[in-house]
Amino acid sequence: MDMTPNFIQCREFDQTERKFEIFLSKDFSSLKKITQVYCFVVNVDKTKIMLCHHKRAGWLLPGGTTEEGESVDDTLRRELIEEGNVEIYIDKKVPFYFQRAFVKDKTGKWIFKGNQIRYVGLLKEDNIFVKDPDGGIIAVDWFNIGELEKHLQWGKTGDMIEEHLLEYIEML
Incomplete structure (x- = not known):
């Protein structure tokens, strides 16, 4: 697996400086130390994505830390x-991207x-x-795929999602 990231994004969260090396990938099988799993849940018509509203962090993808x-x-x-x-149909989910977190x-x-x-993943x-x-998630809603960036506001990661998400949805 090529370990050259598509890009690197840094930000501060909870008073800690964090760095993410972002990789588009259609295969996670060689990854070790997977600490978080999230999903772009796509409706049956493949026109909307479900987001969860977190009381502190705003709109996010559903997912979280492995136990x-x-x-x-x-x-x-x-x-x-x-x-x-x-x-979702677990056996039909498609790897989209991963980030190495530091x-x-x-x-x-x-x-x-x-x-x-x-x-x-398909609903x-x-x-x-x-x-x-x-207690963190206070609401759930479905958003048109073209509107995700205004709700997620993830900078370069959001740009990458906008550029490639439809391609990955077509694989479902």
Whole structure:
């Protein structure tokens, strides 16, 4: 696997400087230390994406941190139910991109924290959102694919998503 990122993006979050090396990828099989799994959940008509509204962070993709002993698929299933009360066709999900996440320590050195992966998945079952057990997600909504950038506001990552998302949706 080529480990030259498509681009690098830095930002501060929770008073910690973070760096993300972003890679478009159709295959996550060689990745180790996967710490987060998220999904662009696509409606059946392939025109909308589900986003979750977090009380502090605004609109986000559904997903989250892998728990001890969980597979990537287990994490994705659990997070989609918890945060959106939806299911996707797990066996048909498409790898989209991943980011190698780093935090800067007190000496200024970047410390690798793990790989965060993003899938595109086709909606299987959409139930009414009730409540996120963690309390962070306060609402769920569906947005036209062309409107994602104004809701996500992820800079260069958002630009990459806008440029390539339809190509990956067509693979579903």
